[in-house]
Amino acid sequence: xxxxxxxxxxxxxxxxxxxxxxxxxxxxxxxxxxxxxxxxxxxxxxxxxxxxxxxxxxxxxxxxxxxxxxxxxxxxxxxxxxxxxxxxxxxxxxxxxxxxxxxxxxxxxxxxxxxxxxxxxxxxxxxxxxxxxxxxxxxxxxxxxxxxxxxxxxxxxxxxxxxxxxxxxxxxxxxxxxxxxxxxxxxxxxxxxxxxxxxxxxxxxxxxxxxxxxxxxxxxxxxxxxxxxxxxxxxxxxxxxxxxxxxxxxxxxxxxxxxxxxxxxxxxxxxxxxxxxxxxxxxxxxxxxxxxxxxxxxxxxxxxxxxxxxxxxxxxxxxxxxxxxxxxxxxxxxxxxxxxxxxxxxxxxxxxxxxxxxxxxxxxxxxxxxxxxxxxxxxxxxxxxxxxxxxxxxxxxxxxxxxxxxxxxxxxxxxxxxxxxxxxxxxxxxxxxxxxxxxxxxxxxxxxxxxxxxxxxxxxxxxxxxxxxxxxxxxxxxxxxxxxxxxxxxxxxxxxxxxxxxxxxxxxxxxxxxxxxxxxxxxxxxxxxxxxxxxxxxxxxxxxxxxxxxxxxxxxxxxxxxxx
Numbered sequence: 001x002x003x004x005x006x007x008x009x010x011x012x013x014x015x016x017x018x019x020x021x022x023x024x025x026x027x028x029x030x031x032x033x034x035x036x037x038x039x040x041x042x043x044x045x046x047x048x049x050x051x052x053x054x055x056x057x058x059x060x061x062x063x064x065x066x067x068x069x070x071x072x073x074x075x076x077x078x079x080x081x082x083x084x085x086x087x088x089x090x091x092x093x094x095x096x097x098x099x100x101x102x103x104x105x106x107x108x109x110x111x112x113x114x115x116x117x118x119x120x121x122x123x124x125x126x127x128x129x130x131x132x133x134x135x136x137x138x139x140x141x142x143x144x145x146x147x148x149x150x151x152x153x154x155x156x157x158x159x160x161x162x163x164x165x166x167x168x169x170x171x172x173x174x175x176x177x178x179x180x181x182x183x184x185x186x187x188x189x190x191x192x193x194x195x196x197x198x199x200x201x202x203x204x205x206x207x208x209x210x211x212x213x214x215x216x217x218x219x220x221x222x223x224x225x226x227x228x229x230x231x232x233x234x235x236x237x238x239x240x241x242x243x244x245x246x247x248x249x250x251x252x253x254x255x256x257x258x259x260x261x262x263x264x265x266x267x268x269x270x271x272x273x274x275x276x277x278x279x280x281x282x283x284x285x286x287x288x289x290x291x292x293x294x295x296x297x298x299x300x301x302x303x304x305x306x307x308x309x310x311x312x313x314x315x316x317x318x319x320x321x322x323x324x325x326x327x328x329x330x331x332x333x334x335x336x337x338x339x340x341x342x343x344x345x346x347x348x349x350x351x352x353x354x355x356x357x358x359x360x361x362x363x364x365x366x367x368x369x370x371x372x373x374x375x376x377x378x379x380x381x382x383x384x385x386x387x388x389x390x391x392x393x394x395x396x397x398x399x400x401x402x403x404x405x406x407x408x409x410x411x412x413x414x415x416x417x418x419x420x421x422x423x424x425x426x427x428x429x430x431x432x433x434x435x436x437x438x439x440x441x442x443x444x445x446x447x448x449x450x451x452x453x454x455x456x457x458x459x460x461x462x463x464x465x466x467x468x469x470x471x472x473x474x475x476x477x478x479x480x481x482x483x484x485x486x487x488x489x490x491x492x493x494x495x496x497x498x499x500x501x502x503x504x505x506x507x508x509x510x511x512x513x514x515x516x517x518x519x520x521x522x523x524x525x526x527x528x529x530x531x532x533x534x535x536x537x538x539x540x541x542x543x544x545x546x547x548x549x550x551x552x553x554x555x556x557x558x559x560x561x562x563x564x
Contacts, residue, residue: 031124031125031141031142032139032140032141033047033050033055033136033140033141033142034047034140035047035114035121037114037115037116037121038114038115039112039113039114039115039182040092040097040100040101040104040113040115040182041097041113041179041180041182041201041222042097042201042203042554043184043188043189043192044188044191044192045112045114045184045188046187046188046191047140048187049185049187049188049191050087050174050185050187051140051187052138052172053085053087053138053172053174053185054085054086054087054135054136054137054138054164054167054168055086055087055088055089055135055136056077056078056081056086056087056088056089056133056134056135056136057088057089057090057091057132057133057134057135057136058070058071058074058078058088058089058090058091058131058132058133059090059091059093059116059122059126059130059131059132059133059134060090060091060092060093060130060131060132061092061093061094061095061130062092062095062099062100062102062103063095063099063363063365063381063383063398063424064130064131064383065361065362065363065383066130066131066148067130067131068107068333068363069333070131070148070149071103071107071109071333072107073149074088074090074109074131074133074149075107075108075109077149078109078111081164081168084164084168085168085172085173085174086164086167086168087111087174087176087183087185088111089111089112089113089114090104090109090111090112090113090114091113091114091116091121091122092113092114092115092116093116093119093122093130094116094117094118094119094422094424094443094447095115095117095424096115096117096424096425096441096478096479097115097203098204098254098306098425098479099366099424099425100113100115101113101253101254102254102270102305102306104182105270105272105278105303105305106278106302106303106305106324106333110178110181110182110183111182111183112182112183112184112188113182117449117475117476117500118443118447118448118449118475118476118500119447120447123447125142125145126145126147128147129147130147130148131147131148131149132145132146132147133145133146133147133148133149133150133160135160135163135164135167136167137166137167138167138170143163143166143167144159144160144163146160175187177189177195178225179194179225180201180222180225180227181225181227181251198223198224199552199553199554200221200222200550200552200553200554200555201221201222201553201554202219202220202221202222202230202547202553202554202555202556203219203220203530203531203547203554203556204219204220204253204254204255204531204547205217205218205219205531205532205533205545205546205547205556206218206219206255206256206257206533207257207533207534207535207543207545208257208258208259208265208535209259209535209536209537209538210259210263210265211259211261211262211263212263213236213537213538214233214234214235214236214263215233215234215535215537215543216231216232216233216234216257216259216265216288217231217232217233217234217239217257217533217545217556217558218230218231218232218245218255218256218257218267218269219255219531219545219547219556220252220253220254220255221242221556223244226251227251227252227253228244228245228246228251228252228253229244229245229246229252229253229255229267229269230242230243230244230245230556231243231244231245231257231267231288231289232556232558233288234537234543234558239558242556243288243289244289245267245283245288245289245290246271251271251272252269252270252271252272252281253269253270254269254270254305254306254307255267255268255269256268256269256307256308256309258309258310258311258317260311260315260317261311261315262315263286264284264285264286265284265285265286265288266282266283266284266309266317267282267283267284267290267294268280268281268282268283268297268307268308268309268319269281269307270304270305270306270307271296273296277300277302277303278300278303278304278305279296279297279298279299279300279303279304280296280297280298280304280305280307280319280321281293281294281295281296281297282294282295282297282307282319283295297319297321297340297347298321298323298338298350299350300323300324301325302323302324302325302326302333303323303324304321304322304323304324304338305321305322305324306321306322306365306366306367307319307320307321308320308321308367308368308369309369310369310370310371310376311371312371312374312375312376312407313371313373313374314343314374314407315343316341316342316343316407317341317342317343318339318340318341318342318369318376318405319339319340319341319342320337320338320339320353320367320368320369320378321337321338321367322335322336322337322338322364322365322366322367322380323335323336323338327360327361334360334361334362334363335363335364335365336352336354336364337352337353337354337364337365337367337378337380338350338351338352338353339351339352339353339369339376339378339405339409341407341409348409349409351405351409351411353367353378353380353403353405353411354380354382355391355414357389358388358389358391359385359388361385362382362383362384362385362388363382363383364380364381364382364383365380365381366380366381366424366425366426367379367380367426368380368426368427368428368438369428370428370429370430370482371430372404372430372434372436372458373404373406373434374406374407375404375405375406375407376404376405377402377403377404377405377428377430377436377458378402378403378404378405378428379400379401379402379417379426379427379428379438380400380401380426381398381399381400381401381423381424381425381426381440382395382398382399382400382401383397383398384396384397384398384399384401384416391414391416392415392416392461393461394416394419394420394461394462394463394464395416395418395419395420395461396419396420397420397421397422397423398422398423398424399416399417399418399419399420399423400416400417400418400423400426400438400440401414401415401416401417402414402415402417402428402436402438402456402458403415404458404459412458412459413458413459415456415457415458415459415460415461415462416461416462417438417440417454417456417462418438418440418442418452418454418462418464418467419463419464419467420464421442421443421444421445421452422442422443423440423441423442423443423452424440424441424442424443425440425441425479425480426438426439426440427439427440427479427480427481427482427492428482429482429483429484429490429492431488431489431490431510431512432487432488432489432512433488433512435455435512436455436456436457436458437453437454437455437482437490437492437510438453438454438456439451439452439453439454439480439482439492439494440452440480441477441479441480442469448472448473448474448475449474449475449476449477449496450469450470450471450472450473450474450477451469451470451471451477451480451492451494451496452467452468452469452470453467453468453469453470453480453492453517454466454467454468468517470492470494470506470508470520471494471496471506471520473498474496474497474498475497475498475499475500476496476497476500477494477495477496477497478494478495478496478503478530478531478532479494479531480492480493480494481493481494481532481533481534483533483534483535483536483542484536485509485536486536486540487511487512487513488512489509489510489511489512490509490510491507491508491509491510491534491542492507492508492509492510492517493505493506493507493532493533493534493544494506494532495529495530495531495532495546497528501528502528503528503529503530504522504524504525504529505522505523505524505525505529505530505532505544505546505564506520506521506522506523507520507521507523507561508520508521523544523561523564524544524546524548524559524564526548527548527549527550527557528548528549529546529547529548529557530546530547530548531546531547532544532545532546532547533545533546534561541560541561541562542560542561542562543558543559543560543561544558544559544560544561544564545557545558545559546559
């Protein structure tokens with residue numbers, strides 16, 4: 001009964017299944033499995049890799065409450081049948097790779113996470129909503145499909161186990177290999193050339209320029225199946241080789257870097273502790289590399305992820321992140337956005353930025369932060385279900401919200417920025433004249449993606465018609481990011497693809513004096529550039545770092561924008 005209650009609530013509250021009474025999905029016995037998609041680690045995965053192998057698929061998004069409720073039971077089910085020849089795969093609907101990695105790490109799902117960004121794969125089999133479970137036999141035929149995970153002891157679960165037994169009636173051992181904490185078919189790694197040798201996998205860049213003119217770049221890299229943070233430094237003439245800065249054996253990823261007014265460099269990242277939790281780890285140095293492993297800042301009971309930093313006008317260091325937590329001991333997981341400030345008197349107490357008086361099933365995640373007046377502005381995505389205590393007349397579904405915070409940790413009014421699309425991966429910027437700008441990855445009802453941008457007035461909800469669109473009609477966009485210009489303006493940087501395979505790196509500039517954004521332009525069209533960041537040096541030159549496909553794999557490249 002406990003799991004039945006969770007499943008029903010997940011369906012109702014996620015607002016993604018149009019017919020909650022329809023448990024069994026329609027199955028076409030002539031349908032044959034077919035897909036060719038990238039996964040969360042950037043590898044190309046094909047249905048042909050699984051020829052002759054029964055497969056269990058778990059479809060859903062990373063922000064969906066029902067998907068989080070069903071993740072742990074799904075993991076247990078997948079583990080139960082893994083030794084009997086069943087291979088399980090999670091299909092990530094609409095989200096980006098970083099969100100997929102957070103979900104994978106939090107729920108301990110050591111399986112391929114297929115990136116179905118426009119939901120084209122899912123929609124061939126599933127016309128309703130999430131979660132969606134699908135079993136294929138050795139011939140690639142869909143032999144079972146169900147909306148949400150069947151409840152313990154139910155007829156649906158007995159039918160699923162009967163389907164498992166039928167699909168596994170001729171036992172065989174799949175040719176599996178583990179890479180980057182993910183279990184792959186050997187055929188996948190043979191195609192990428194990784195069975196016998198290692199290829200580079202470098203992503204998620206972050207750049208800063210210190211007061212003395214030196215520049216610093218951090219990024220996530222996989223080395224010998226260990227995920228860690230790498231650092232490069234620019235002394236005004238040359239960029240250094242990559243320096244490993246992970247001082248422990250813990251897996252670390254999603255690093256960001258910031259320089260303060262005393263030329264001290266700060267790096268935060270998501271790290272897996274010895275106890276198996278994911279924490280926000282913060283380290284600092286004056287001369288690289290760091291000599292200490294850093295401190296755990298969030299002190300989360302479950303997991304803390306997606307740390308982002310800013311420095312205010314008085315030199316205070318601000319750190320925001322989101323924390324997972326259990327909801328009413330029912331197995332469903334919540335997310336809340338938190339904030340701390342490091343000043344001359346040490347760390348402040350943790351303050352929850354996301355509202356505390358809203359329904360428990362709503363999620364708050366993936367924060368962004370920027371200096372604003374004497375404090376900071378924080379943006380995040382809220383899985384919003386109207387009506388909701390008057391927080392916004394425009395919001396519905398995953399929506400970007402902002403909140404100002406003063407130097408004494410006083411919280412301003414929460415206000416919405418985006419509209420009624422699926423709006424994720426918020427970026428935040430503030431121009432020299434205190435204009436606030438937000439950009440995000442937006443998916444419309446036709447499942448196409450675009451970069452959306454708005455100029456919200458803090459404390460006032462933004463109407464959807466005020467949103468400007470860059471790169472409309474894309475199959476996928478890669479998380480936008482703002483870069484502060486020396487003249488007080490901003491640069492918006494992002495990647496986009498119309499077909500899912502050919503990526504280009506795009507920019508648009510905002511001039512504070514002209515109060516307008518330039519027409520977007522491509523600055524890099526080769527190598528499928530993604531996961532970019534940038535910073536201006538003391539001579540006024542823009543440097544851009546991005547992950548590109550090279551002969552050695554996906555490699556982090558650094559270029560001056562004038563040379564691109």
